[in-house]
Amino acid sequence: MAAEELSNKRVIFKDYVTGYPKEEDMILTSATVPSKVPQGSTAVLLKNLYLSCDPYMRGRMSKPINRSYTDAFTPGSVIIGYGVSKVVDSGHPDFSPGDLVWGMTGWEEYSLVTTPKGLTKIKYTDVPLSYYTGILGMPGLTAYVGFHEICSPKKGETVYVSAASGAVGQLVGQFAKLMGCYVVGSAGTKEKVDLLKSKFGFDDAFNYKEEEDLDAALKRCFPDGIDIYFENVGGKMLDAVLLNMRVHGRIAVCGLISQYNLTQREGIYNMTSIVTKRIKMQGFIEPDHKHLYPQFLEAVIQYIRDGKVVYVEDIAEGIEKAPSALIGLFTGRNVGKQVVLVARDR
Amino acid sequence: MAAEELSNKRVIFKDYVTGYPKEEDMILTSATVPSKVPQGSTAVLLKNLYLSCDPYMRGRMSKPINRSYTDAFTPGSVIIGYGVSKVVDSGHPDFSPGDLVWGMTGWEEYSLVTTPKGLTKIKYTDVPLSYYTGILGMPGLTAYVGFHEICSPKKGETVYVSAASGAVGQLVGQFAKLMGCYVVGSAGTKEKVDLLKSKFGFDDAFNYKEEEDLDAALKRCFPDGIDIYFENVGGKMLDAVLLNMRVHGRIAVCGLISQYNLTQREGIYNMTSIVTKRIKMQGFIEPDHKHLYPQFLEAVIQYIRDGKVVYVEDIAEGIEKAPSALIGLFTGRNVGKQVVLVARDR
Numbered sequence: 224m225a226a227e228e229l230s231n232k233r234v235i236f237k238d239y240v241t242g243y244p245k246e247e248d249m250i251l252t253s254a255t256v257p258s259k260v261p262q263g264s265t266a267v268l269l270k271n272l273y274l275s276c277d278p279y280m281r282g283r284m285s286k287p288i289n290r291s292y293t294d295a296f297t298p299g300s301v302i303i304g305y306g307v308s309k310v311v312d313s314g315h316p317d318f319s320p321g322d323l324v325w326g327m328t329g330w331e332e333y334s335l336v337t338t339p340k341g342l343t344k345i346k347y348t349d350v351p352l353s354y355y356t357g358i359l360g361m362p363g364l365t366a367y368v369g370f371h372e373i374c375s376p377k378k379g380e381t382v383y384v385s386a387a388s389g390a391v392g393q394l395v396g397q398f399a400k401l402m403g404c405y406v407v408g409s410a411g412t413k414e415k416v417d418l419l420k421s422k423f424g425f426d427d428a429f430n431y432k433e434e435e436d437l438d439a440a441l442k443r444c445f446p447d448g449i450d451i452y453f454e455n456v457g458g459k460m461l462d463a464v465l466l467n468m469r470v471h472g473r474i475a476v477c478g479l480i481s482q483y484n485l486t487q488r489e490g491i492y493n494m495t496s497i498v499t500k501r502i503k504m505q506g507f508i509e510p511d512h513k514h515l516y517p518q519f520l521e522a523v524i525q526y527i528r529d530g531k532v533v534y535v536e537d538i539a540e541g542i543e544k545a546p547s548a549l550i551g552l553f554t555g556r557n558v559g560k561q562v563v564l565v566a567r568d569r
Numbered sequence: 570m571a572a573e574e575l576s577n578k579r580v581i582f583k584d585y586v587t588g589y590p591k592e593e594d595m596i597l598t599s600a601t602v603p604s605k606v607p608q609g610s611t612a613v614l615l616k617n618l619y620l621s622c623d624p625y626m627r628g629r630m631s632k633p634i635n636r637s638y639t640d641a642f643t644p645g646s647v648i649i650g651y652g653v654s655k656v657v658d659s660g661h662p663d664f665s666p667g668d669l670v671w672g673m674t675g676w677e678e679y680s681l682v683t684t685p686k687g688l689t690k691i692k693y694t695d696v697p698l699s700y701y702t703g704i705l706g707m708p709g710l711t712a713y714v715g716f717h718e719i720c721s722p723k724k725g726e727t728v729y730v731s732a733a734s735g736a737v738g739q740l741v742g743q744f745a746k747l748m749g750c751y752v753v754g755s756a757g758t759k760e761k762v763d764l765l766k767s768k769f770g771f772d773d774a775f776n777y778k779e780e781e782d783l784d785a786a787l788k789r790c791f792p793d794g795i796d797i798y799f800e801n802v803g804g805k806m807l808d809a810v811l812l813n814m815r816v817h818g819r820i821a822v823c824g825l826i827s828q829y830n831l832t833q834r835e836g837i838y839n840m841t842s843i844v845t846k847r848i849k850m851q852g853f854i855e856p857d858h859k860h861l862y863p864q865f866l867e868a869v870i871q872y873i874r875d876g877k878v879v880y881v882e883d884i885a886e887g888i889e890k891a892p893s894a895l896i897g898l899f900t901g902r903n904v905g906k907q908v909v910l911v912a913r914d915r
């Protein structure tokens with residue numbers, strides 16, 4: 224039977240970006256894709272259900288100068304990112320039509336994935352499938368390893384999380400509470416600050432945009448200092464945190480979102496604290512810790528089922544909304560994990 | 570028998586310092602001290618033989634604002650620092666006249682130490698006694714724990730040391746060579762750079778003052794990047810190093826001497842590397858690792874006896890020279906460990 228053609232809306236990366244990304248840096252187009260994988264190939268054809276908007280994608284939009292751990296997007300090609308998909312056709316022994324998977328896919332309705340090694344079959348479907356872009360996907364594992372492996376937390380320690388209501392931050396705060404820590408988060412709106420306290424169980428929270436003096440805000444929230452800082456934003460916040468760390472404090476450097484779109488980055492001036500307070504500051508990326516995914520999945524699915532951890536998502540409906548959803552991360556428009564719903568079909 | 574009085578030249582701390590310290594910030598005075606400890610006390614009276622000039626002393630000259638791990642000097646009082654001394658009289662059961670000790674003493678010819686818990690009896694005297702201000706004292710233990718405990722070095726890794734010819738740096742380089750690492754150092758004069766290569770066995774070295782572009786200098790010396798950076802200077806050097814670290818690199822933050830005298834510190838702009846390269850950056854101070862002193866002493870005395878490690882000292886003769894020797898650290902006038910010889914008497 225000859226493959227019929229499926230119509231396929233796609234989001235194309237226009238060209239390298241400097242400064243803040245704009246919707247116009249991505250172009251919505253229409254194309255078609257054969258409904259079958261090429262005969263004899265080991266490709267899989269995916270119907271994309273959810274696409275994930277993640278801050279690291281900004282890095283892939285920049286002209287490649289220094290090699291990084293991710294490659295740049297190719298101008299004129301479809302945007303690539305995490306997603307949740309259903310297998311439509313497969314030439315690969317590990318995947319069959321109907322399988323639900325999560326992993327790297329295209330920002331389009333259907334994706335032909337020629338080397339499906341970046342795809343994981345979804346084991347538990349008693350939770351929203353979109354969770355595999357967030358709490359049970361890359362951001363979830365990031366929060367889990369970042370907090371448990373990099374921060375070496377102990378019961379009773381004080382923990383500060385920036386971008387605390389986001390995909391990663393809301394989980395770090397909840398993991399820290401489960402560990403018996405005192406947890407404070409910051410976020411950029413009153414609504415988010417309320418969420419932190421009422422929904423995620425943070426002990427305290429503040430709106431960093433309304434603080435004239437970040438050092439003073441941290442001193443108010445942590446009169447005895449910070450044992451653990453989970454760093455999502457960088458810049459001025461990091462500088463203020465350095466002044467408020469306790470002796471032998473740890474900083475897990477997960478991301479520096481406040482710097483991603485600046486053409487001139489902010490300087491960090493308080494490095495002296497690293498010596499005087501004997502601070503350990505450690506960067507990490509989730510792909511280095513993939514081997515912990517099975518352990519993470521079992522732990523977190525149980526937390527979800529037991530109601531010990533909750534997760535807030537911000538779902539944009541329709542692939543047309545993907546560009547604005549992505550750029551919204553950099554102005555804090557998302558409340559919780561930013562997802563794009565492409566198709567409801569499970 | 571009544572105690573006779575000994576004449577006692579002393580170096581007095583004049584007042585808190587901003588910016589670079591000057592000789593005039595310290596005043597040479599003459600006083601007297603009784604030749605016996607007060608009856609019934611557990612004090613010891615020391616005759617100081619060598620005094621140590623150490624960069625951290627600059628911190629003690631600043632007006633205390635943020636509590637640090639060292640207290641500020643008291644204006645009008647004698648300068649305090651590490652030294653090597655001979656016990657003249659003792660009311661303490663652990664010390665007897667004639668004992669040689671190293672530890673905290675005053676910048677004066679004789680010091681009455683009322684609580685001698687900061688003093689260590691010298692076990693090996695087949696090396697220059699001044700070594701207990703350097704290779705066998707605080708800077709030695711700093712290099713030893715900083716490199717072995719904080720850097721987690723492995724054979725074959727690339728190591729970069731700044732202020733490499735100094736009290737700490739020359740040892741870090743030699744420890745790294747003994748470990749089988751590839752070692753490059755930087756220093757501020759041609760003479761020091763020559764020393765690094767000819768005397769301390771560094772694989773390569775450069776004069777950072779003659780490099781227009783520190784990033785380019787590091788790329789030249791480390792075409793495949795740096796696994797371990799032993800940080801002594803901070804500022805622009807740290808920023809350039811961050812661009813040249815390898816994935817999973819480690820930075821031991823020992824000191825930031827380039828920043829100690831600035832009223833406006835330099836910013837660090839390349840923090841993004843901490844995430845993309847998954848760098849661990851860790852501050853440490855020697856007092857936290859004192860329990861390793863016995864192990865360190867046995868290892869390093871053997872290295873010295875076997876000629877596996879050498880040590881260069883810069884000895885200023887006479888206590889009058891102490892102020893200029895101290896301030897010379899901050900312009901790089903010292904070649905090797907800066908010591909002040911107060912009295913030759915062993």
Ligand SMILES: NC(=O)c1ccc[n+]([C@@H]2O[C@H](COP(=O)([O-])OP(=O)(O)OC[C@H]3O[C@@H](n4cnc5c(N)ncnc54)[C@H](OP(=O)(O)O)[C@@H]3O)[C@@H](O)[C@H]2O)c1
Pocket residue numbers: 277278279361362365386387388389390391392409410411412415455456476477478479480481482507508509510552553554555556557558559560561844
């Ligand atoms: N290392 C890794 O493997 C890894 C993996 C995933 C994510 N990350 C990093 O983790 C961080 C959080 O990612 P996420 O997925 O959880 O994103 P997110 O928090 O869900 O979304 C980004 C949030 O960042 C905040 N933000 C944006 N611009 C900011 C600025 N200039 N200053 C302060 N906050 C700003 C906004 O919240 P407000 O309203 O609070 O400002 C925004 O909602 C990012 O830095 C990301 O790059 C790292």
Ligand SMILES: NC(=O)c1ccc[n+]([C@@H]2O[C@H](COP(=O)([O-])OP(=O)(O)OC[C@H]3O[C@@H](n4cnc5c(N)ncnc54)[C@H](OP(=O)(O)O)[C@@H]3O)[C@@H](O)[C@H]2O)c1
Pocket residue numbers: 498623624625707708711732733734735736737738755756757758761801802822823824825826827828853854855856898899900901902903904905906907
């Ligand atoms: N964490 C700890 O427990 C601990 C213990 C001991 C020492 N330290 C730190 O380790 C570092 C080295 O101490 P040390 O005792 O071995 O001193 P040192 O290297 O013997 O003497 C200081 C040297 O620093 C260099 N220097 C001065 N100003 C500089 C600048 N603006 N930029 C770059 N280099 C500069 C000079 O050498 P050049 O000619 O090469 O410029 C100078 O000779 C210092 O930062 C010190 O505070 C830390």
